[in-house]
Amino acid sequence: MNDRTRADVIVIGAGIAGASAADALAADCSVVLIERESQPGYHTTGRSAALFAPVYGPAPIRALTRASAAFMSSPPEGFSDNPILSARGALFIAREDQLQAMQALHDELRAEGNFEELDGTGVRQLQPSVRDGYAAAGLYDVNCEDIDVAALHQGFLRRARARDCTLVTSAEVLSLEQLGDGWRVQTSAGRFEAPRVVNAAGAWADVLGQMAGAEPIGLIPKRRTAMQIAAPDGAAVGGWPIVVDVEEEFYVKPVAGQLLLSPANEDHDVPCDVQPDELDIAICVDRVERAFAFRVGRIETRWAGLRSFVADKCPVAGYSAEVPGFFWLAGQGGYGIQTSPALGALAAALVLGEPLPQTMVDEGVDLATLAPERLSA
Ligand SMILES: Cc1cc2nc3c(=O)[nH]c(=O)nc-3n(C[C@H](O)[C@H](O)[C@H](O)COP(=O)(O)OP(=O)(O)OC[C@H]3O[C@@H](n4cnc5c(N)ncnc54)[C@H](O)[C@@H]3O)c2cc1C
Numbered sequence: 175m176n177d178r179t180r181a182d183v184i185v186i187g188a189g190i191a192g193a194s195a196a197d198a199l200a201a202d203c204s205v206v207l208i209e210r211e212s213q214p215g216y217h218t219t220g221r222s223a224a225l226f227a228p229v230y231g232p233a234p235i236r237a238l239t240r241a242s243a244a245f246m247s248s249p250p251e252g253f254s255d256n257p258i259l260s261a262r263g264a265l266f267i268a269r270e271d272q273l274q275a276m277q278a279l280h281d282e283l284r285a286e287g288n289f290e291e292l293d294g295t296g297v298r299q300l301q302p303s304v305r306d307g308y309a310a311a312g313l314y315d316v317n318c319e320d321i322d323v324a325a326l327h328q329g330f331l332r333r334a335r336a337r338d339c340t341l342v343t344s345a346e347v348l349s350l351e352q353l354g355d356g357w358r359v360q361t362s363a364g365r366f367e368a369p370r371v372v373n374a375a376g377a378w379a380d381v382l383g384q385m386a387g388a389e390p391i392g393l394i395p396k397r398r399t400a401m402q403i404a405a406p407d408g409a410a411v412g413g414w415p416i417v418v419d420v421e422e423e424f425y426v427k428p429v430a431g432q433l434l435l436s437p438a439n440e441d442h443d444v445p446c447d448v449q450p451d452e453l454d455i456a457i458c459v460d461r462v463e464r465a466f467a468f469r470v471g472r473i474e475t476r477w478a479g480l481r482s483f484v485a486d487k488c489p490v491a492g493y494s495a496e497v498p499g500f501f502w503l504a505g506q507g508g509y510g511i512q513t514s515p516a517l518g519a520l521a522a523a524l525v526l527g528e529p530l531p532q533t534m535v536d537e538g539v540d541l542a543t544l545a546p547e548r549l550s551a
Contacts, residue, residue, distance in 0.1 A: 179364065179365060179367065180367045180368065181204040181340070182199075182203035182204045182205065182370070183199050183204070183368055183372060184205075184208060184367075185199070185207045185371075186208050186374060186375050187375040187376055188214035188215075188343070189214065189215060189327075190215075190219040190323070190510055190514045191510055191517065192207060192209070192214075193214060193330035193334065193518075194515060194517065194519075195372055195517075195518045195525075196330070196339050196372075196518075197330040197333050197339070198519045198521070198522030199339070199372075200334045200338045200339035201337055202522070202526060204338045205339040207334065207340065208347060208359065208366065209343045210347070210362075213343070214327070218479045218480055218481065218510070219327055219376075219510070221477055221478070223436065224320055224322070224429070224511065225262070225318060225319075225416060225427065226243075226246060226259055226511075227239075227264060227512065229286055229315055229317070231508070232488055234488045234489075234540065235487075235488060235507075237534075237538035238509075238513035238517055240537040241537040242515040242516040245516075246319075250333075252333075253329040254326070255325070257325075258325055259321060259322075260319060262319050262320045262415060262416055262428075263314065263315065263318055264417075264418060265297065265312055265313075265416070265417050265418070266279060266419075267297055267311070267417060267418070267420060267465070268312070268420040269310055276420045279313065287315055287317055289313050290313070290316075291312075292312035292314060293310070294309050300314060300415070301414065301415065303468060304467070305467045308465050313420075318415075326514065346363075347360070348362060350382070350385045350386040352498075355369060356368060357386075357500070370499045370500075372501045373388075373500065373504060377445035379504035380392070383494075383500075386494070387496070387497055388496055388497040388502075389495065389546070391502060391546060392549060393505055394482065394484075395444060395446075395448075396439075396441060396442060396480065397479075398438065398440065398478060398481050399436060399437060399439055399450045399454035399455060399458065399476070399477075400476070400477055400478070401435050401476040401477075402429060402434050402474045402475045402476075404432055406468035406469070411431065416428075419465070423437070424437050425438055432474065436458060437458035439457075448480050454478070455476060482506070483507040487505075488544060489503075489506050489509075489510075490546050491517060491524060491541075491544040493546075495550075501525050502546050516537075520539065
């Protein structure tokens, strides 16, 4: 470990949010990136479904996703040995009783993408494993892609360190103390000081905010469970699209020759090393077996992760109005991987007092939709 204890900026949390912000900051100033776990990515970042879905989430999320697309599809030279994105496609399906929800989705997204509208027969032509008679309509979005999350996360961390960032792992932040015009951060691995602190602590962001004496943002960690099963009957599932219930009752996504299943639950939880719940698993198996013609056999792996949201389900990026030099980068919810290139760069610009890059403005990114003050307004 480098013995740096002072820097221009301390970033707390080395998940995708902290890693992307530290990388962007380290191009212009010195950074210490502090992570409690021995491995960055142990929490939500390492537990995602790894999808880049330009049509997913509220409008501010979609703007951040658009602003991340160029980086994702053509990462900078030397950033990663592997492509970050690869083709997938998403098939939204609706039962007869969900046709209104399908219409609403279509109406909302009509202007934003190139979708193929399908009837029940069209759904089964595209995905024959959907049970005959189950789906009454579908919407196919060719623009959803798989993200190589490890390549993206490691790319940010590697480039940050090659710039001017020191990563300190196994270092839990225990206290934050204002010191003149800066901060003293006490961790289980020593003390660090900087004029500015970025709070990218994922589900723990409000805990860190409380340590700093900042206003709470009302972050709610929501548990989402997932599991992986072998491909049914040894089918070559690699080319299947992700199939998503239009009301997000479940999704099924190919991963490394197997299938990832999730009941797409959003159960209120607390910041913790969250574990999968047996009831979530049973609900998921039931929903998937109703929709698909295959049976869910042995579950190879199961896990859960916390998707942390504030009230309007948009991220929080900006300085605290109450505590000088304390910057929020939290509330990425279910979209933190796909938005990370833009959100990391945006956070770095704001931390350093620079304007938002014009490319982001052009994509419709609006700082007012991300500012912490909107939550108290
Ligand atoms: C099942 C599931 C599916 C998902 N699918 C997608 C998807 O397809 N696409 C997408 O874009 N997003 C998806 N997401 C959401 C995405 O994973 C998150 O938005 C993103 O990972 C959040 O990153 P983060 O860095 O904020 O949090 P984290 O990865 O949790 O990182 C926060 C870090 O802060 C550290 N920390 C906390 N407290 C302290 C402390 N006191 N001291 C030091 N360090 C501390 C933690 O140890 C942790 O490593 C999914 C999430 C789940 C759970």
